[in-house]
Amino acid sequence: VFLFSVRTLVEEHTVKHYSDKIQSYTNDMLTSSRSTIKQAFTPMTVDEIMVKLKFQKGIYAPGTTKDQIVSDEMSFHEQVLKKKIDEPKGMILRHKEFNDDTYKLANATLLSLVRNKELDGILHAITQIEKNWNQRYHYPMTFINEEEFTEEFKSKVAAAWSGPVYFELIPPEIWNKPSNINPAKEKKGIERLTSMGVQYAGMDSYHNMCRFNSGWFYRLEGLKKFKYYWRVEPDVDFFCRVDYDLFRFMEDNELTYGFTISLYDSPWTIETLWPTTLKFISENPQYVHPNGAFKWLTENQQNPENTKNAQGYSTCHFWSNFEIGDMDFYRGEAYSKWFDSLEDAGGFYYERWGDAPVHSVGLGLFEDKSKIWWFRDIGYHHSPYVNSPNSDKCDDKPGYFAPEDVYDQNCLPNWIKFEMTVEQLERY
Ligand code: GDP
Numbered sequence: 543v544f545l546f547s548v549r550t551l552v553e554e555h556t557v558k559h560y561s562d563k564i565q566s567y568t569n570d571m572l573t574s575s576r577s578t579i580k581q582a583f584t585p586m587t588v589d590e591i592m593v594k595l596k597f598q599k600g601i602y603a604p605g606t607t608k609d610q611i612v613s614d615e616m617s618f619h620e621q622v623l624k625k626k627i628d629e630p631k632g633m634i635l636r637h638k639e640f641n642d643d644t645y646k647l648a649n650a651t652l653l654s655l656v657r658n659k660e661l662d663g664i665l666h667a668i669t670q671i672e673k674n675w676n677q678r679y680h681y682p683m684t685f686i687n688e689e690e691f692t693e694e695f696k697s698k699v700a701a702a703w704s705g706p707v708y709f710e711l712i713p714p715e716i717w718n719k720p721s722n723i724n725p726a727k728e729k730k731g732i733e734r735l736t737s738m739g740v741q742y743a744g745m746d747s748y749h750n751m752c753r754f755n756s757g758w759f760y761r762l763e764g765l766k767k768f769k770y771y772w773r774v775e776p777d778v779d780f781f782c783r784v785d786y787d788l789f790r791f792m793e794d795n796e797l798t799y800g801f802t803i804s805l806y807d808s809p810w811t812i813e814t815l816w817p818t819t820l821k822f823i824s825e826n827p828q829y830v831h832p833n834g835a836f837k838w839l840t841e842n843q844q845n846p847e848n849t850k851n852a853q854g855y856s857t858c859h860f861w862s863n864f865e866i867g868d869m870d871f872y873r874g875e876a877y878s879k880w881f882d883s884l885e886d887a888g889g890f891y892y893e894r895w896g897d898a899p900v901h902s903v904g905l906g907l908f909e910d911k912s913k914i915w916w917f918r919d920i921g922y923h924h925s926p927y928v929n930s931p932n933s934d935k936c937d938d939k940p941g942y943f944a945p946e947d948v949y950d951q952n953c954l955p956n957w958i959k960f961e962m963t964v965e966q967l968e969r970y
């Protein structure tokens with residue numbers, strides 16, 4: 543009954559309906575949905591998984607034009623973001639007083655893989671996080687690089703950050719291309735990507751970066767002691783004040799991963815990621831979580847050519863230049879074994895598998911989607927996309943997403959409609 547009702551809501555597909563209908567839900571229904579999610583993890587058979595990974599029921603009638611779909615999705619997006627919000631409701635929140643020396647931080651660090659030449663950009667980003675959040679908490683920040691940071695870099699970021707700062711050098715055997723990569727096959731792959739117009743296709747360091755961010759950063763010596771991370775890139779903006787402890791929020795509410803923006807990806811960068819993954823899960827079905835984000839991963843209506851060219855994967859992902867996550871998820875058996883199979887396949891070099899789709903497919907398949915949180919209250923900008931809440935704590939245009947010509951790249955409405963419960967949507 544609950545699932546049916548959610549689908550009805552999705553089909554009606556306006557937030558107004560969403561919030562009107564929630565009133566009519568009985569508490570019993572919400573309780574039963576919660577207990578469904580919490581029930582023991584009984585593995586599915588390969589056949590059951592494959593049924594879930596076939597996108598069967600869309601929202602739009604066949605023949606609906608792309609323009610119509612994109613316009614409907616964007617107005618939904620805007621309606622959700624224009625709802626006035628403050629802090630999440632019905633969740634455990636901790637607020638540290640500025641001078642409270644007894645406050646217990648989570649075991650966490652902010653994290654930036656960054657180059658010396660990006661010093662100004664990273665100062666731009668961390669200054670805003672300081673002002674809008676960290677000046678209250680003084681969490682540590684870890685800067686990572688495959689080259690030594692300069693003295694200037696170290697002293698300037700240390701001066702801009704109120705918590706401890708750490709600098710971590712990536713060993714070459716972690717950063718560099720692994721020896722199983724076949725140079726002839728790699729060259730052919732890069733030529734193909736270049737002909738498809740894929741950005742950074744021929745840039746070795748970009749491939750290294752994507753692989754490192756996908757499956758290696760959390761294994762660095764200096765990161766082993768931490769459980770939670772918050773990834774920060776140069777030149778991004780954080781334009782809303784957040785008073786509660788975001789890391790304790792993850793911990794206290796037993797969340798695995800938090801994001802702000804969800805997008806489609808270029809299918810040519812990940813042509814074989816999905817088939818490689820299907821092979822892995824057909825051999826290891828026990829890792830697939832029955833409450834995975836299957837529809838978001840396989841949707842095929844807004845950009846059907848993406849799903850086709852990525853061989854069944856919608857290419858929808860959490861945009862990983864912002865992410866707050868629990869590294870123990872990546873360190874766990876499911877993600878680790880799956881990541882090993884990705885390394886064997888070599889797609890970080892034969893194609894240009896990005897850490898965003900890799901994290902997202904891993905989370906969407908191997909984690910309970912109720913542990914994945916859309917941080918609707920974090921105002922975030924990485925060009926050209928924005929998560930822009932309607933809150934007194936922000937200083938930007940509520941609901942703004944991006945220039946119109948990239949509206950079709952937005953996958954957040956799919957996440958909200960397919961993978962969030964009404965209860966979760968009502969938490970802001
Ligand atoms: P884009 O957002 O996909 O265009 O990629 P970016 O250029 O923003 O790179 C993603 C992140 O990786 C940023 O934090 C960069 O600073 C970092 N990054 C990219 N390439 C390198 C590299 O070769 N070395 C280091 N240390 N960091 C890199």
Ligand code: MN
Pocket residue numbers: 775863924
């Ligand atoms: Mn970037």
